[in-house]
Amino acid sequence: MTTRIGLLLFPDLTQLDLTGPLEVFSRMPDAEVSLLWKSREPVASDRGLVMLPTAGFAECAGLDIICVPGGPGQIALMEDTEVLDFLRRIAPGCSLVTSVCTGSLVLGAAGLLTGYRATCHWSSLDQLALFGATPVAERVVRDRNRITGAGVTSGIDFALAVVAEVLGEEAAREVQLQIEYDPAPPFDSGSPRSAGPELLERVSARIAPFIARRRAASEAAARRLG
Amino acid sequence: MTTRIGLLLFPDLTQLDLTGPLEVFSRMPDAEVSLLWKSREPVASDRGLVMLPTAGFAECAGLDIICVPGGPGQIALMEDTEVLDFLRRIAPGCSLVTSVCTGSLVLGAAGLLTGYRATCHWSSLDQLALFGATPVAERVVRDRNRITGAGVTSGIDFALAVVAEVLGEEAAREVQLQIEYDPAPPFDSGSPRSAGPELLERVSARIAPFIARRRAASEAAARRLG
Secondary structure: OOEEEEEEOOOOOOHHHHHHHHHHHOOOOOEEEEEEEOOOOOEEOOOOOEEOOOEEHHHOOOOOEEEEOOOOOHHHHOOOHHHHHHHHHHHHHOOEEEEEOOHHHHHHHOOOOOOOEEOOOHHHHHHHHHHOOEEOOOOEEEEOOEEEEOOOOHHHHHHHHHHHHHHOHHHHHHHHHHOOOOOOOOOOOOOHHHHOHHHHHHHHHHHHHHHHHHHHHHHHHHHHHO | OOEEEEEEOOOOOOHHHHHHHHHHHOOOOOEEEEEEEOOOOOEEOOOOOEEOOOEEHHHOOOOOEEEEOOOOOHHHHOOOHHHHHHHHHHHHHOOEEEEEOOHHHHHHHOOOOOOOEEOOOHHHHHHHHHHOOEEOOOOEEEEOOEEEEOOOOHHHHHHHHHHHHHHOHHHHHHHHHHOOOOOOOOOOOOOHHHHOHHHHHHHHHHHHHHHHHHHHHHHHHHHHHO
16 A cells, blocks of 8 residues: 655745655655645755755645645745645545644644644744644644644654554654664754753844744734634 | 855765755855755755755865765765765865765765774765774764764754854754754664664665675775775
């Protein structure tokens, strides 16, 4: 049985939100992974990496797993009816509806997280509540068939959890060994809790204007959702 | 002072070897990151992701940091004089000469690790000795201005160590918070030590023919090096 996995590849995404899970999924036995966008034209991520989609929305007949990564371009997605309609068309046939980082806000804008527990990048976690979701400050959150990952690098933990869900723990452990995922960060500042108040304040202050813009877009998307 | 960082983007590379460090480096203040290949034509990774280089070798006048990722395509690189000559031209002007995963074998084939301690993906670590390097089973290994990372995901730990080296610990800690790098693997099987003998044996047996092919290529490259 082939597992059909589709990752959304959109302009100004944060590339590691996608490439982390992609590395894991592409090593999953019997998986067929596609990178989906409106067309197959090259797509530029938020910091310059240009990647090619493998299929347009129209070519995608159905999926077992849909995954929406995040990044600054997620703001435009929340008001893009072509994208939201695609997600609403595909999601009901999926056994797992998933996201990494602020991709969960796009699922929220499509009405796909209403009544679900979910997570997001720490900077924007609270915005999930605008879509009727319950924000959970954990690295990977599962609620029924929704699995959401927190910020950027959590996509690797998330994807291993998905492999375990679909094929069992042994398959996930094998991929983990292949990609030598035995993390040893040189510092301990990867979460708001561990970063300490000074660093958290400095980063938060710098990104505050952008987060406010994201919030306005989330509020508008939530209003359209009704 | 701009830090000019170049990552080699070559056919059949393992994309996360490159995209992990790229996400870190592209968030480094005053860094100018380029993806280098022979031309700007699209390059396909080992499992399908197609990416665009940002500059050809001829456009690259000099770098502060060169980084060579790994992956199956590394075998072809070890006998590609255009690539080896580029590395030999660029490396002497770099303050850091680096690699992730089996990229260290390419540095070795270029004669750039002779007499250095270095690391590599666990499956191929011992092959470093063919190039006169001392294999070290650690996640990130530094010897003078050589910094090498172990398999695939170690590129994230590696890149944070590089940021700390260039700009100091606070800058690295800030990037770590941005990418929410607070890893929590669902399983503990990311290294040969933690995977346990059964899983290690199964994965090793399956990749044995490929590792033998890599070894033959490393031996040939070492002979050419003299």
